[in-house]
Amino acid sequence: xxxxKGKTARxxxxxxxxxxxxxxxxxxxxxxxxxxxxxxxxxxxxxxRKPDFQGYRYGRAGTPTSRSFEEAVAxxxxxxxxxxxxxxxxxxxCALMAVLKAGDHVLMTDSTYFPTRKFCDQMLSRYGVETxxxxxxxxxxxxxxxxxxxxxxxxxxxxxLTFEMQDIPAxxxxxxAHGAVVLTDNTWGTxxxxxxxxxxxxxxxxxxxxxxxxxxxxxxxxxxSTQEYAGTVRDMVRLHGNCCGPDDLYLAQRGLRxxxxxxxxxxxxxxxxxxxxEGRPEVSQVLHPGLPSHPDHALWQRDFTGACGLxxxxxxxxxxxxxxxxxxxxxxxxxxxxxxxxxxxxxxGDPKALRTATTWDDPGQLLRIHAGLEDVADLIADLDAxxxxxxxxxxxxx
Numbered sequence: 466x467x468x469x470k471g472k473t474a475r476x477x478x479x480x481x482x483x484x485x486x487x488x489x490x491x492x493x494x495x496x497x498x499x500x501x502x503x504x505x506x507x508x509x510x511x512x513x514r515k516p517d518f519q520g521y522r523y524g525r526a527g528t529p530t531s532r533s534f535e536e537a538v539a540x541x542x543x544x545x546x547x548x549x550x551x552x553x554x555x556x557x558x559c560a561l562m563a564v565l566k567a568g569d570h571v572l573m574t575d576s577t578y579f580p581t582r583k584f585c586d587q588m589l590s591r592y593g594v595e596t597x598x599x600x601x602x603x604x605x606x607x608x609x610x611x612x613x614x615x616x617x618x619x620x621x622x623x624x625x626l627t628f629e630m631q632d633i634p635a636x637x638x639x640x641x642a643h644g645a646v647v648l649t650d651n652t653w654g655t656x657x658x659x660x661x662x663x664x665x666x667x668x669x670x671x672x673x674x675x676x677x678x679x680x681x682x683x684x685x686x687x688x689x690s691t692q693e694y695a696g697t698v699r700d701m702v703r704l705h706g707n708c709c710g711p712d713d714l715y716l717a718q719r720g721l722r723x724x725x726x727x728x729x730x731x732x733x734x735x736x737x738x739x740x741x742x743e744g745r746p747e748v749s750q751v752l753h754p755g756l757p758s759h760p761d762h763a764l765w766q767r768d769f770t771g772a773c774g775l776x777x778x779x780x781x782x783x784x785x786x787x788x789x790x791x792x793x794x795x796x797x798x799x800x801x802x803x804x805x806x807x808x809x810x811x812x813x814g815d816p817k818a819l820r821t822a823t824t825w826d827d828p829g830q831l832l833r834i835h836a837g838l839e840d841v842a843d844l845i846a847d848l849d850a851x852x853x854x855x856x857x858x859x860x861x862x863x
Contacts, residue, residue, distance in 0.1 A: 474541060474657055475725040482537025482718065494533035496715045500524040525708045534718045538677075538687050541656045541721075542669060546695035549687050549714060550707045553652065553672025554580050556686030558588070560670050561617065563701035564646045564694065567593035569616040572640075574631065575822040576601040576624025578650060582819065598822040602761070604632035608639040615643060620666070621650040622659070623765075626814045626833060627825065628752040628777060630761030633768065637665025646694065652676070652805075657728060658771040667691050668698060675805025676773060678720040679727050683713045727807070727838065731774030734809075734836035734844065741845050742778045747852055749829050752777040774836035775804050777814070779829045783859050788813070788830055790858035791851040797839055798847065804835035809844055811835075 488495055502521045504510040513522040521528060531549055539547035550556050561584070565571060573585055575598040585596040599610055601624050618640040622631040637647045648668045651661050652675050661669045671677070673685035690698045702708075709717075732755075739753040751758070753776035754765035765772075780788070792800060798811040812833050816825035836844065 477540055478537075478657075478725050479722055481540035482533040482535075484533070493715070494530060494718065496711045497528040497530045498711050499528050502528075525706065526703060528711065530711045530714045531709060534714050534721070535687070537718065537721055538656075539689060542689040543660075543662055544669070544689035544695075545692040546699060547687055547689040548699050548702050549673065549685060549709045549717070550702055551686070551709055552684045553670070553674055553686040554584070555705075555707055556670040556672070556688045557581050557650065558584055559702050559705055559707060560648055560668050560688050560698060561585075561589065561619070562705075563698045564617050564648070564668070565589065565594050566616075568614060569593075570595045570597065570612050570614045572596075572607065572610055572615060572618045572645075573598050574601045574619060574621050574624065575599060575820055576627055576629050577619065577621050578625040579819050581619070581621075581650070598820075600823050601629040601631050603636070605635040605639055607636050608643075611639065611643045611645065615640075615645050617646045617648060619648045619650075622768075623653055623754050623761075626777060626816050626819070626831065628754055628759075630754050630759075630764040630768075632764060633661075633664045633666065641665065653773055653775060654769055655724070655728065655773065657725060658769050658773070661689075662691060664768060668694050672805070673717050674803060676724055676728055676731070678717050679724060679806060680716070680720055681803065681806035681808065683716050683720070685709055685713055685717050728771070728773060730838050731805075731836055732772045734838070734841045735772060735774035735776055735834070737841045738834060738836050738844060738848070739776050739778070742848070745852060747780055747783075747855060749779045749781045749827060752779070752831075773805070774809075775833070776836075777831055777833045779827050779831050780855075782829050783855060784862040786862055787855045787858040791855035792832075794854050795851055796847055797844055798834070806835075807838045809835060809837035809839055 485492055502523055504513050512518055535547045535549055550559055573596050620631050620633050640647045646667045649661050649666045651659055651669050652672045655676050669689040671687050673687050688698050736755050739751050739756055742748050743751045754761055755772040798809045804810055814831045814833050
């Protein structure tokens with residue numbers, strides 16, 4: 466095959482991690498179902514026990530299936546290494562534990578994914594790690610929160626549920642001046658729309674479950690790291706006994722190849738839905754950083770090259786019966802956790818209960834949408850009919 470190094474991300478998505486002529490010309494890397502891996506001699510067996518061994522020693526420690534996927538993701542991010550784990554949450558947990566120890570302090574964005582908050586409050590605290598939550602819009606002001614024992618600063622842009630942007634370059638500059646490591650959850654931006662390492666991030670976590678897989682049938686996460694942290698992260702993953710099944714790795718790798726074209730449609734559908742919702746009288750605000758009305762739109766334009774299909778909007782206050790009428794009658798939007806698949810989703814959320822450093826004061830119901838790959842005219846028509854039901858139920862309750 467021709468050399469794809471130095472090509473655009475869209476091209477590398479198609480070619481990275483594939484070595485067809487090492488596998489009889491087969492386009493997709495083979496699926497190795499392996500636990501035991503035999504060594505041909507005592508000398509090779511002894512070599513396989515050493516940390517610098519480049520072959521395969523045990524299924525949990527890696528196979529050609531896992532390495533081909535990890536190679537592709539590392540190439541896409543421009544990372545020194547990427548390691549696949551069993552879920553997005555496993556990626557978050559392993560990344561944090563790789564850089565934190567008892568007595569350390571971590572700064573965590575207040576708009577983080579709720580299970581990340583739970584992990585800090587219920588797990589890290591148990592092992593003597595202190596967490597301070599900070600306003601996601603703090604930017605360079607984070608310097609005031611850094612303590613002598615601050616070891617890590619964790620970012621997520623845009624924020625979970627409420628979609629605040631963060632000035633990650635400013636945060637990273639302050640953190641690095643203090644000697645702290647910077648982590649980010651880049652599931653929304655992906656490597657295609659946010660170049661995390663170029664913006665000062667040291668460790669990236671991403672839920673492969675979402676856009677890399679793209680078909681709502683895989684649980685997986687990945688951690689990409691700079692050279693300084695690559696070995697530490699991989700060692701922590703191995704110490705946790707974390708690994709992925711070969712069939713899931715195959716599905717994730719297959720999803721990776723089409724991610725660019727899917728994400729382009731997710732982005733287009735999401736933006737069109739967000740613009741349409743801005744014009745609805747039932748809506749108090751739309752939370753999408755790609756909209757000029759978003760308070761952090763300029764920051765998004767500076768640091769991101771695109772968006773995905775996930776955003777939120779807030780209804781003006783209505784009775785619960787009206788909300789139920791709106792949601793229960795939708796035909797194209799499933800009501801289920803996760804996002805990033807081919808299908809559209811909608812879920813109610815309550816940011817008020819998930820904040821400690823900031824507040825959420827909008828009295829209306831927040832609804833998070835994932836715009837799938839359906840025809841956007843059909844998605845709009847479905848929401849339009851939902852608003853008709855909502856208004857009728859609200860009038861009946863009045």
